[in-house]
Amino acid sequence: MLNLNFCKLLRPKLVAFAQDSYLDPTTEFIDNEALPSCVAPIFGPDLNYGLRRKIPYGSGVGATEAELKSKILQLVNIFASDANTDLTSDLFNSFLKKNNEVKVFSDQRLNTLASNHQNIKSFCNRALSAPEHPPITAGQTRIHQALKNANWSIENINVPINLGVPAFNNGTPFLRSGDYGNGLGLMINGIQYVYVFATSYNYFPDIEKYIINLDYYFYDVFGLDDDDLLEFGAKGDGLFSRADSVGITAWWQLQHQFGYAPLVTRCKVSRSYEVAAI
Amino acid sequence: MKIIGKRVLSYFLGTFTLLLSITLYLFFIDKVGFADGYISEYQLVMKKYFQLTLIPLSLLGIYFFILGHKRKRESKTMILSTSLFFLYLLITLIIAKYFYTTLNYGQGG
Numbered sequence: 001m002l003n004l005n006f007c008k009l010l011r012p013k014l015v016a017f018a019q020d021s022y023l024d025p026t027t028e029f030i031d032n033e034a035l036p037s038c039v040a041p042i043f044g045p046d047l048n049y050g051l052r053r054k055i056p057y058g059s060g061v062g063a064t065e066a067e068l069k070s071k072i073l074q075l076v077n078i079f080a081s082d083a084n085t086d087l088t089s090d091l092f093n094s095f096l097k098k099n100n101e102v103k104v105f106s107d108q109r110l111n112t113l114a115s116n117h118q119n120i121k122s123f124c125n126r127a128l129s130a131p132e133h134p135p136i137t138a139g140q141t142r143i144h145q146a147l148k149n150a151n152w153s154i155e156n157i158n159v160p161i162n163l164g165v166p167a168f169n170n171g172t173p174f175l176r177s178g179d180y181g182n183g184l185g186l187m188i189n190g191i192q193y194v195y196v197f198a199t200s201y202n203y204f205p206d207i208e209k210y211i212i213n214l215d216y217y218f219y220d221v222f223g224l225d226d227d228d229l230l231e232f233g234a235k236g237d238g239l240f241s242r243a244d245s246v247g248i249t250a251w252w253q254l255q256h257q258f259g260y261a262p263l264v265t266r267c268k269v270s271r272s273y274e275v276a277a278i
Numbered sequence: 279m280k281i282i283g284k285r286v287l288s289y290f291l292g293t294f295t296l297l298l299s300i301t302l303y304l305f306f307i308d309k310v311g312f313a314d315g316y317i318s319e320y321q322l323v324m325k326k327y328f329q330l331t332l333i334p335l336s337l338l339g340i341y342f343f344i345l346g347h348k349r350k351r352e353s354k355t356m357i358l359s360t361s362l363f364f365l366y367l368l369i370t371l372i373i374a375k376y377f378y379t380t381l382n383y384g385q386g387g
């Protein structure tokens with residue numbers, strides 16, 4: 001029996017990286033709690049916030065913070081009615097505390113949901129892409145192939161940086177099914193960055209096997225930019241306005257007109273793999 | 279094909295085609311990427327595909343109604359338009375399955 005405690009790395013080693021290809025990176029964010037200082041995600045305009053910005057679409061759905069708060073919370077009722085209502089409410093309430101700087105939102109419930117999500121399970125295996133742990137990303141160098149190319153020495157690997165990001169996008173917003181009924185689509189939907197760290201690794205040349213422990217850090221911004229407002233917002237809160245669109249506009253207004261700082265959502269998932277070194 | 283069969287078939291296909299167009303719009307175009315704008319490669323391809331094909335599909339649905347309303351329905355026209363509809367369904371299924379297996383639909387990696 002192999003004891004993983006004997007092969008812990010002195011410090012976690014970055015072994016794979018994914019970034020949303022549509023991202024327009026503008027603002028660096030340092031997460032000292034989870035990431036080493038040399039690694040910092042650079043987020044897009046959805047991380048911005050401010051005061052009294054002119055709304056680029058319509059005339060807004062409220063003039064006071066209280067009015068807008070009640071409208072943004074309608075999103076929780078709409079898109080987290082099936083499950084995780086408390087978690088989704090907690091995230092929204094963290095945002096509605098009116099933080100004066102961007103903070104991280106992490107929660108064990110979110111980690112567990114991510115760990116059990118079909119797309120995340122698939123992502124974890126694909127990031128490794130070891131043949132005995134399908135699915136794999138065929139034709140690409142992932143952690144297993146990078147280790148093989150480095151003659152199974154983890155310190156010498158060329159870190160794969162072209163992984164595709166996963167998303168919590170099962171189901172459809174129209175039916176409010178899947179992730180659009182359990183809050184995950186509303187809280188996160190597409191993940192912007194993934195960092196994969198090896199926390200332990202041992203290679204056994206005599207039996208041609210290695211054991212690796214991986215920590216996956218998933219980052220996204222709980223905030224909206226102008227494009228989100230233009231695509232999903234409402235021009236006003238009229239008779240024919242949809243409650244979800246009104247909620248989006250209220251969210252944008254709180255963030256860009258009333259100075260509510262967005263949050264950075266972080267999920268952590270851990271996996272252990274025993275892999276044939278071939 | 280009997281006259282009553284052709285009329286009923288025309289109205290049925292017209293209704294089905296228009297309902298299908300609306301359903302596909304709601305599932306693949308409307309609110310895709312909600313709320314942060316993220317659209318997977320698969321969602322993007324399917325959205326573009328349906329943006330291109332839903333208007334012709336809806337026109338075909340309307341044409342079925344016109345055929346149903348006509349006093350005289352030629353079998354050749356009926357067979358051609360029905361074949362076109364089923365060909366569209368077949369192509370759509372093949373495209374959807376192919377891209378689902380080859381593109382990132384949210385699994386990443």
